[in-house]
Amino acid sequence: MSEHEVPRLVKLARNGDQDAFGELVCMYHERVVAVTRSIVGNHEDGCDLAQQTWVKAWNKLDTFKAQSKFYTWIYRIATLTCIDFLRKRKSQPASTGREEDAREMEWVESMRAARTDRPDVRAGLSEIRVRFDKALEHLSPEHRMALVLREVEGLSYEEIATAMKCRKGTVMSRLFHARRKLQEHMKELS
DSSP, X not given: OOGGGHHHHHHHHHTTOXXXXXXXXXXXXXXXXXXXXXXXSOXXXXXXXXXXXXXXXXXXXXXXXXXXXXXXXXXXXXXXXXXXXXXXXXXXXXXXXXXXXXXXXXXXXXXXXXXXXXXXHHHHHHXXXXXXXXXXXXXOHHHHHHHIIIIISOOOHHHHHHHHTSOXXXXXXXXXXXXXXXXXXXXXXX
C-alpha cells in the first residue's frame, strides 16, 4: 500500500471496514512500535502500548479530521498513550525489572549489531546504544517524545507540534533542552 491509499482506507475503516483498518495497521505498525519502545525504553511495554494505540485509534477513528496526515494522528495517540503509561509508572513503587529490561535491550542491540561483520563495530554500536538508552531515561516524557519523533522518526517541527498539540517554538525548545540533557548524561556515562 502507498500513502495515497490512506484517505480511502480511513474512509472505509470509519464505515466499519476492519480489513481497511488492518491495512492501516500493517502500514504503520512497525513505526508505531519503534516510537513507543523508544519513548518508554522497554521492548515489551512498547509493544503493549502500540497495541493500546491501535485499539484507541479504532475507537476514535471518527475524530480523525484529515487536517494532518494519518501517521501524525496515530503518533499523537501513541505518544499520549506512552505519557499516560510513564506517569502511572512514575507514581508506582520502583520496579525490580530494570535489570531484565537492560538485559533485553542488550540482547536486542546485539541482534541488530550482528548485521555487521566486524566485532569491533558491533561492540561499539551496542555500547553506544546502551548508553543512549540510559541517558534517555533521564529526560522528561515530553522531551523524550519530541526527541524520538524528530531524531528517530524524522518528523518535521510542524508534524511534532501537531502530534504533541503544542507550538512549533515549544517543540524547538524541548528538542534543544532534550539534546543538551542527553549530551550531559552521555558524557557522564562514558
